[in-house]
Amino acid sequence: MKARLIYNPTSGQELIKKSIADILNELESYGYETSAFATTAEKDSARNEAERASKADYDLIVAAGGDGTLNEVVNGMMTVYRSKRPKFALIPAGTTNDFARALKIPSNKPLEAIKIVGKKQTLGIDVGKKDDQTHFINIAAAGALTELTFSVPSQLKTTFGYLAYIQKGAELLPRVKKHLVRITYDGNVIEEEISMFFCGLTNSVGGFENIAPDAQINDGLFTLILVKTDNFFELIALLAIVASGSGNHVNDVNVTYLKATNVKVEPLTDDKWMLNLDGEYGGEAPVEFVNLKGAIETFVNLDRVPDGKYIEEETLRDREIEEMAKKFIEHAAAIKPESLNELNEEK
Numbered sequence: 113m114k115a116r117l118i119y120n121p122t123s124g125q126e127l128i129k130k131s132i133a134d135i136l137n138e139l140e141s142y143g144y145e146t147s148a149f150a151t152t153a154e155k156d157s158a159r160n161e162a163e164r165a166s167k168a169d170y171d172l173i174v175a176a177g178g179d180g181t182l183n184e185v186v187n188g189m190m191t192v193y194r195s196k197r198p199k200f201a202l203i204p205a206g207t208t209n210d211f212a213r214a215l216k217i218p219s220n221k222p223l224e225a226i227k228i229v230g231k232k233q234t235l236g237i238d239v240g241k242k243d244d245q246t247h248f249i250n251i252a253a254a255g256a257l258t259e260l261t262f263s264v265p266s267q268l269k270t271t272f273g274y275l276a277y278i279q280k281g282a283e284l285l286p287r288v289k290k291h292l293v294r295i296t297y298d299g300n301v302i303e304e305e306i307s308m309f310f311c312g313l314t315n316s317v318g319g320f321e322n323i324a325p326d327a328q329i330n331d332g333l334f335t336l337i338l339v340k341t342d343n344f345f346e347l348i349a350l351l352a353i354v355a356s357g358s359g360n361h362v363n364d365v366n367v368t369y370l371k372a373t374n375v376k377v378e379p380l381t382d383d384k385w386m387l388n389l390d391g392e393y394g395g396e397a398p399v400e401f402v403n404l405k406g407a408i409e410t411f412v413n414l415d416r417v418p419d420g421k422y423i424e425e426e427t428l429r430d431r432e433i434e435e436m437a438k439k440f441i442e443h444a445a446a447i448k449p450e451s452l453n454e455l456n457e458e459k
Contacts, residue, residue, distance in 0.1 A: 113172065115144035116165040116198075118158050118185055120151050120177030123205040128176045131222040135176070135203070138226045144172060151181065162188025165198070172199045172229070176222065178206020183248060183390035186239060189408060190247045201229050201411040208391070211250045214314030214329060216413040233414040236406030237329045238313050243400040248389040249408075251317050252401055254377070255288065255308030255339070255385075290342045292380040293397070297336060297372035303380065304368075307347075308339035311375055311401055325359030329412075332405030334375055338368040376400040 117136065121129040128135075132148055139146040149165075151157040158175070162185040165173055175185035182202055189197055203226055204212030209219040218224045240248045290305040310317065312335045315327040324335035341347060346366055353361040362369040378398040379385050387394035 113144050114170045115139050115146040115172040115174060116161070116170045117146060117148040117174045117176060118151065118161050118165070118181070119148065119175075119203070120158070120181045120205070123177040123181065127220060128203065128205050128222055134223055135174075135226050138223065139172075139174070139229065142230050151177070151184075156184065158184035159188040162186075163191045164188075166192045166196065169196075170198045172201060174201045174203060174226070174229075176203035176205060178204070179208065179210055179250060179391045180206070182211055183250075183392060186249050186408065187247050190239065190241075194407065197408060199234060199409045199411065201226070210316040211314060211390075213316040214250070214327075215410070228413050229411050231411075231413070231415070233412055234409050235330055235412045235414070237408055237410045237412070238332060239404045239407035240311065240313055240334065241402045241404055242389065242394065244395070246389065246394065247404075248313070248394075250312070250314050250390050251388070252311040252394065252399075253309060253317075253388045254397060255291075255306075288342045288344075288347060290340075291383050291385055293385075294376075294378040294380055295336070295338065296376040296378075297370060298374055300372075302338070302368070304338070304340065306338045306340050306368075307342040308337075309377060310335070310337040312337070313403075322359040323354065325362065330406055332373055332403050333371045334373065334401065334403050336368070336370040336372055336375060337362070338370075339366060340368065341366040373403045373405075374401070 117132075117139070119128045119132070129150075136146045136148060149161045151161070158177075158181050162173055162175075166189050173185060173189060175182045182204075186200070189200065202212060202215075202217060203222050204217060204219040205222065206219075212219050212225070217228055237249070240252055242248070242252070288307050290307045292303070292305050293309070295302040295304070295309075310323070312324045312327060314329055315322055315324045317323040324337065327335045339347075339350070341350075350361055350364055350366060353364065361367055376398070377385075377400075385397040387396060387399060
């Protein structure tokens with residue numbers, strides 16, 4: 113069997129780069145003849161290599177890096193027919209690692225992550241397809257706060273990690289505004305003013321779990337979340353519920369929570385609505401998404417907790433995320449009322 117490791121050498125403060133030899137040895141021990149490819153600054157570097165390896169009949173492609181690297185690799189793999197598609201594994205080394213959190217794969221621990229392959233537990237995971245034939249594996253979204261991941265410079269992400277998102281998010285929050293849109297899903301139609309739109313495949317967005325409490329990665333369904341308010345204080349209250357991890361935000365009066373296999377989003381005004389696909393800029397609405405059920409066979413941590421030591425480490429990570437969320441809310445709440453009034457007048 114042949115495996116191709118596609119890795120971002122700058123991810124995780126070059127953590128992957130330092131672990132290449134050990135990762136290759138581990139894959140060799142599982143019976144894979146393994147080679148490696150380091151992504152470059154060239155556009156679609158990871159995507160192009162994943163497409164080449166898929167067409168060259170590799171049995172396994174391992175993506176090592178952040179959510180952006182994973183997205184590129186998946187897009188490259190999706191260029192070949194399902195019957196020809198290699199299996200997929202990931203080594204998360206980004207800032208939020210949303211997709212890895214959903215699959216219960218340890219982040220920024222390359223050797224522990226690659227050992228998931230050795231467990232031989234796979235699942236056909238859903239992949240979202242955008243109408244221009246690009247794909248996503250975690251989230252498609254629109255609205256001011258969803259611009260966070262591609263509006264924070266890469267250098268800041270690398271240096272300050274989640275803190276960079278906290279700072280940028282607090283800046284963007286007062287500028288959230290509603291857009292009149294038409295949402296068509298599985299034959300149903302909603303016309304409403306909303307400030308944010310999420311079309312998710314997993315339960316984790318921006319490092320927060322339970323954004324979509326009942327999401328499953330292989331049920332063929334998107335989770336749709338529509339946020340119907342642009343009121344600063346209502347958004348703060350909603351974020352506080354999200355930060356608690358309870359999942360109760362789905363019952364909030366300002367939230368519409370739905371499931372669908374096919375979704376179309378059409379702005380009914382001239383306002384531009386930029387899209388976020390797995391943390392990268394994904395063009396503008398109008399747009400249509402289709403759920404491709406079980407499109408890629410992926411190595412998943414089906415046992416959830418492979419051994420006892422992960423429990424403490426995952427709990428610690430959850431506490432860190434919760435503390436970051438609290439800082440976000442505190443920072444945003446400290447914004448002076450007079451500045452909010454000025455923004456409301458602009459709206």
